Amino acid sequence: MKRATSATPRAGHWFSLSRQRGVALITAVLLVAMATVLATRIGSRGAIDQRRASALMLREQAYQIALGAEAWAGEILREDAQKGQEDTLVETWAMPLPALPVDGGTVEGNLEDLQGRFNLNNLVTPDGQPNLFAIGHLQRLLEALQLEPKWAQLLVDWLDPDTLRSFPDGAEDGEYLMAQPAYRAANTYLTSTSELLALPGFGVERLRVLAPYVTALPHGTRLNVCTASGVVIDTLSPKFREFSADPVQLAKNRQRGCFPTVADLSSAFTAEVWAEVNSHVEQRSAWFRLSTRVTLGGTEVTLYSLLERNGVGGSRATLRTFGTD
Ligand SMILES: [Ca+2]
Numbered sequence: 356m357k358r359a360t361s362a363t364p365r366a367g368h369w370f371s372l373s374r375q376r377g378v379a380l381i382t383a384v385l386l387v388a389m390a391t392v393l394a395t396r397i398g399s400r401g402a403i404d405q406r407r408a409s410a411l412m413l414r415e416q417a418y419q420i421a422l423g424a425e426a427w428a429g430e431i432l433r434e435d436a437q438k439g440q441e442d443t444l445v446e447t448w449a450m451p452l453p454a455l456p457v458d459g460g461t462v463e464g465n466l467e468d469l470q471g472r473f474n475l476n477n478l479v480t481p482d483g484q485p486n487l488f489a490i491g492h493l494q495r496l497l498e499a500l501q502l503e504p505k506w507a508q509l510l511v512d513w514l515d516p517d518t519l520r521s522f523p524d525g526a527e528d529g530e531y532l533m534a535q536p537a538y539r540a541a542n543t544y545l546t547s548t549s550e551l552l553a554l555p556g557f558g559v560e561r562l563r564v565l566a567p568y569v570t571a572l573p574h575g576t577r578l579n580v581c582t583a584s585g586v587v588i589d590t591l592s593p594k595f596r597e598f599s600a601d602p603v604q605l606a607k608n609r610q611r612g613c614f615p616t617v618a619d620l621s622s623a624f625t626a627e628v629w630a631e632v633n634s635h636v637e638q639r640s641a642w643f644r645l646s647t648r649v650t651l652g653g654t655e656v657t658l659y660s661l662l663e664r665n666g667v668g669g670s671r672a673t674l675r676t677f678g679t680d
């Protein structure tokens with residue numbers, strides 16, 4: 356009995372020792388596992404942070420290069436202004452800049468004369484009145500592009516300061532507040548042609564068709580007939596189809612400079628029509644859009660700059676957007 360009682364504590368001691376060793380071993384294994392997980396996390400976080408930092412740096416670098424290209428475009432426009440008042444497609448500014456090498460990548464760009472497009476903000480005068488000439492022009496342009504002319508009226512309501520719905524095709528707050536989610540008419544000028552998407556049911560497909568022919572400049576710009584598309588010139592007046600039928604011929608005629616000139620148009624229109632068209636066309640431009648694409652490492656930055664050239668040739672960016680114009 357004595358032996359048996361003395362053997363029990365010894366066996367207990369052995370079990371307890373063995374359990375302690377087991378616990379120590381598990382703790383050690385856990386500690387190693389935790390240290391490994393921690394080290395891996397720190398390592399991968401570090402690599403991600405490093406990649407993020409270098410991507411941000413590349414993007415900033417690309418943006419600075421694009422700003423450099425913008426300054427260069429301003430210089431081209433200034434030199435162009437010194438050569439004469441006219442702005443045509445044979446001038447230096449109209450030549451696209453091919454991809455040029457920069458440190459670690461390339462930069463390319465092109466300038467477009469936005470006064471060669473129909474200015475949507477011309478639809479409403481600064482005192483809030485509809486501009487009948489511009490409305491007629493846009494209606495004809497829409498029809499020529501196989502789109503419904505009603506969008507001109509809807510856009511007038513979107514732009515004009517009042518909340519009186521135009522008849523028959525207008526829409527004001529009453530219509531927009533019924534939408535899900537509800538919104539209101541802007542009742543002010545557009546800053547981007549993409550705002551057309553706010554018109555009820557306009558849709559991306561119509562925007563894709565119309566976008567190359569329209570722009571959103573301050574009210575009152577004239578159409579530069581030296582750079583405008585044939586269809587934008589032809590729709591200046593009803594039943595006038597001179598330049599849209601053969602775009603190849605139009606481009607050929609423009610290889611020698613401005614075509615058609617304002618004088619060409621004055622003789623093409625009847626005196627009555629010309630009296631109306633005359634004050635809406637010219638042969639020069641003050642508004643250009645620069646598209647710059649910078650590729651640097653794996654980063655690509657596209658910058659759109661709206662450039663306004665003043666009377667003495669200096670230009671400034673009045674709007675900058677990334678990715679979409
Ligand atoms: Ca010029």
Ligand SMILES: [Ca+2]
Pocket residue numbers: 511512513514515516517518519527540542
């Ligand atoms: Ca309105």
